[in-house]
Amino acid sequence: MERVSATAQNLVLLAGGLFFYGWADLRFLALLTLSAATNYGLGLAIEDTKSEPRRRVWFWFGMVFNFGLLAYFKYFGFFYDSFVDLLNQFGGHSEHLSLKIALPLGISFFTFQVAGYLIDVFNGGIEVCRKPVHFFTYVFHFPKLLSGPVERAQAFLPRLTLVRAFDRALVTDGARQILWGIFAKAVIADNLAPLVDRVHADIPGSGGSTLLLAAPLYLIQLFADFSGYSNMAIGTSKMLGIPLAINFRGPLFVANISEFWRKWHISLTSWMMDYVFTPISFLLRDKGRVGMVIAIFITFLAVGIWHGANWTFMAFGLVQGVYFLPLVLSGKVNVTSRKDRWWQQVPAMLGMFVLMSLTFVLMRATDLSAAWMYMQGIPNASLFETPDIDIWTIFIPLFVFVGMEWYTRGMDHALQTWATERHWFFRWTSYGLLITLILLSMSTQEAGFIYFQF
Amino acid sequence: MERDLIIPRIQKTLIAVLGHDHFEMRDDLTAPDVEGWDSLTHMSIITGLEKEFDVRFKLREINKLRNMGTLIDLIGSKFV
Numbered sequence: 046m047e048r049v050s051a052t053a054q055n056l057v058l059l060a061g062g063l064f065f066y067g068w069a070d071l072r073f074l075a076l077l078t079l080s081a082a083t084n085y086g087l088g089l090a091i092e093d094t095k096s097e098p099r100r101r102v103w104f105w106f107g108m109v110f111n112f113g114l115l116a117y118f119k120y121f122g123f124f125y126d127s128f129v130d131l132l133n134q135f136g137g138h139s140e141h142l143s144l145k146i147a148l149p150l151g152i153s154f155f156t157f158q159v160a161g162y163l164i165d166v167f168n169g170g171i172e173v174c175r176k177p178v179h180f181f182t183y184v185f186h187f188p189k190l191l192s193g194p195v196e197r198a199q200a201f202l203p204r205l206t207l208v209r210a211f212d213r214a215l216v217t218d219g220a221r222q223i224l225w226g227i228f229a230k231a232v233i234a235d236n237l238a239p240l241v242d243r244v245h246a247d248i249p250g251s252g253g254s255t256l257l258l259a260a261p262l263y264l265i266q267l268f269a270d271f272s273g274y275s276n277m278a279i280g281t282s283k284m285l286g287i288p289l290a291i292n293f294r295g296p297l298f299v300a301n302i303s304e305f306w307r308k309w310h311i312s313l314t315s316w317m318m319d320y321v322f323t324p325i326s327f328l329l330r331d332k333g334r335v336g337m338v339i340a341i342f343i344t345f346l347a348v349g350i351w352h353g354a355n356w357t358f359m360a361f362g363l364v365q366g367v368y369f370l371p372l373v374l375s376g377k378v379n380v381t382s383r384k385d386r387w388w389q390q391v392p393a394m395l396g397m398f399v400l401m402s403l404t405f406v407l408m409r410a411t412d413l414s415a416a417w418m419y420m421q422g423i424p425n426a427s428l429f430e431t432p433d434i435d436i437w438t439i440f441i442p443l444f445v446f447v448g449m450e451w452y453t454r455g456m457d458h459a460l461q462t463w464a465t466e467r468h469w470f471f472r473w474t475s476y477g478l479l480i481t482l483i484l485l486s487m488s489t490q491e492a493g494f495i496y497f498q499f
Numbered sequence: 500m501e502r503d504l505i506i507p508r509i510q511k512t513l514i515a516v517l518g519h520d521h522f523e524m525r526d527d528l529t530a531p532d533v534e535g536w537d538s539l540t541h542m543s544i545i546t547g548l549e550k551e552f553d554v555r556f557k558l559r560e561i562n563k564l565r566n567m568g569t570l571i572d573l574i575g576s577k578f579v
Contacts, residue, residue, distance in 0.1 A: 168562040303539060318538035324543040327558050330549075335543070 051208045055182040059287070062185030066150075069134075070192065073149035077113075079469075081184040083110060084159040085177055085245055088166045092173035097202070099451075100167070107163040110394065115156040118148050123354030136367040151191040153351060153499055157316055164197040164320055165219075171199045176341045183462055188278040188288070192496045194312035196379050201287075211284030219283035221460040226276030226478045230494070231399065232486045233446045234270035236439045244434070248418050252427030256419055258434050261402040263318070263409050267296060270448065270495045278457050295454025300393035302368040305401060321347050337373050342366035352408070352499045357416060361407040500578040505552075505571050512547040516540060526568030552577065 067074045087107040129139040149155075151321045164185075165171040174180045183201050244251050244259035251259070275292035282289045306314045322344040329336030342363070349362020354392035403420070410416035436443075453459045463472055506524050513533070514520045517540065522533045530536040536544065548570075549555060554577040564570055 165562075168559050170562045303537075307537065315538070322538060323542065323561070324558055325544070327561065330546045340542075474548055 051206055052176070052178055054209055055178050055396070056367065057494055058187075059178060059182045059185055062182070062190060065187040066185065066190055066496045070150045073152075076149060077152075077155060078186075080114060080155070080159070081110070081181055083107075084163060084184075085174070085180045087163060088180075089175065091163065091166050091307045093411070104163060104167045108160065109244070111156050111160045111163070115152055118146055118152055119282040120350075120354040122146050126242075137435060146162050147489070148498075150497065154189070154191070154193045154195055157195050157313070157351075158198070161195075161316060161320060165197075165199060171202070174202055188282040188285075189289055190272055192278070192494060192499075193310075194275060194279065194292045194314070196290055200290065203285050211317070216284045217464060218461065219280040220281065221463055222276045222280030224459045224476065224479055225459045225485055226273045226278075226280060228442075229269040229273030229276065231273075231447065232442050232482050233439075234266050234273060234495075236431045236442070236463050236486060237266035237269070239407065240434050240436065240439075241266055245248050245411075245415070245419075248415060248422060251422060252433065253425050253433040254428050254430050254435055256422045257428065258432040258436070260406055261398065262434070262436070264398075264405045265443070267405065267408065267495060274494050274496060279393065280458075290320070291457055294457075295450060297398060298451055298454050299397050301372065301397065302365070302391045303372055305397060306365070314348065317344050317348050317351075332372055334376075338366075338370065341369045341373065345369070347491065356411055356413050357407045360413060360416070361404065364404055364407070369405075500575055502571055502575060505574050505577075509548065509570065509574070512551045513544065516543050516547050524567060526566065526571070528567040529565070548574065553554050 049155065063078075064075065066077065078264060084107065087110075090103040091100055091107070094103060129137075132139050150353040155422055160237075162174075166173050174183070179202060182205055183196070183198060183261070186196070186201070189196055239264045241259050244255055248256070272293040279289045279292070292310060292312050294308045294311065296305055297307060299305045322340050325343055326337060326340035329339055332339075345365035346359060347361040348365065349358040349360070352358040406419050407416050449459045456462065463475070467475075503519065508518075510524050513536075514521070517535045519531065519534065522528060530541065545556060545561060552574055554574065556573070558562055
């Protein structure tokens with residue numbers, strides 16, 4: 046006989062989630078609550094309506110509601126300003142939108158989760174959630190609320206019906222995952238940030254070698270920042286007995302583009318694959334490879350635009366589509382990865398690392414012309430000078446980070462096997478070292494998470 | 500159509516698309532259990548099955564698939 050019900054546990058979680066969001070962004074707590082309530086009701090309406098045309102109406106109302114809200118907050122200013130630019134090209138004299146619309150924290154993550162829920166209910170992929178407490182707990186679950194992982198209702202809701210009990214193995218594993226996450230964020234990402242920022246602040250004044258070195262440093266910074274956040278979020282939720290989706294699985298070490306997207310921001314990519322790529326490629330399935338190419342371009346354009354309203358993000362998405370072309374046109378998408386030994390894959394992995402480093406300049410650059418200037422700055426005589434980046438202060442932690450990520454690239458997180466496979470002395474020494482490095486790196490300045498803006 | 504007749508033809512299609520036969524045709528087999536069966540290859544497998552059995556699926560039918568068992572049942576239902 047359980048002394049506590051799952052609903053009571055969920056209520057505690059929900060109260061925590063509401064408090065957490067209210068603390069981070071009180072203005073938008075009401076907006077998110079209203080949206081969650083609307084989606085809860087729409088789910089029931091879609092499920093319980095017998096007439097097919099009416100079900101469709103409810104469904105499409107839900108899509109317009111969710112993506113309309115997202116579009117208003119995230120994209121309206123951009124489209125308005127782009128429209129004004131266009132008018133002014135033809136001799137107009139309109140002003141840019143002076144009032145910037147504030148962006149509710151986590152709205153991209155929030156929208157994709159509730160929209161996915163409605164699509165699943167509509168398609169019969171999941172059972173509708175009738176318990177408001179469960180649904181709100183899903184939406185407001187605090188570890189994933191601001192920056193993901195993008196949790197699927199399909200996987201998450203069933204967990205809320207189970208009573209969670211204290212599990213020592215789960216709690217210590219969660220704690221180790223959080224430790225690795227803080228190390229990645231506080232030691233690696235936050236120490237790389239000023240080095241990368243300095244280069245991007247003065248692209249014309251930076252030599253070719255400096256630009257070339259700053260590109261992979263930014264990719265590692267972004268990876269450390271976002272995987273660090275994800276590990277903290279997943280670890281925290283794990284300690285509460287609710288496992289979350291995996292978000293990264295060694296994306297720095299991949300042999301082709303398709304493998305990269307199976308390992309980078311997995312929860313977002315798999316969402317896009319299921320709800321954008323699958324329906325589009327299904328509709329175009331009689332068009333052969335052309336249909337596949339169109340579906341891939343639309344999917345990665347959506348991935349790019351998901352990050353925000355900027356031409357750089359759209360270019361980022363388009364470039365990903367281009368990278369897929371050789372795979373699709375040669376028909377190699379279907380061929381499973383060769384069973385090479387890891388060292389046989391190293392040249393391809395290095396090539397992909399350089400390619401993705403240069404591509405992610407688009408994610409960091411303020412606009413397209415800055416990104417273009419960056420690329421043009423690399424191939425010139427200054428490429429053979431010593432890079433003007435003081436990497437040596439961070440070199441040893443960086444080496445440990447990349448080395449550990451390589452060594453544990455198939456695992457959920459880098460310290461996963463620490464409890465069972467390492468001698469206690471080695472284990473506690475490594476924890477001590479990580480904590481020392483974290484304490485030494487903690488600055489008094491506030492360092493936000495990169496993905497909070499998306 | 501009988502399940503026994505459907506299963507080998509699904510197997511044949513999977514081998515043709517994925518290029519290997521390292522999987523067992525069990526009812527509880529899911530895509531992640533099979534190397535190379537991901538969201539990109541999924542649609543090639545679906546179109547391959549449509550050609551093999553000369554049937555048309557609906558998107559909603561595809562979304563409801565959970566494992567090999569449900570796939571066999573879906574194809575079987577097209578011949579009732």
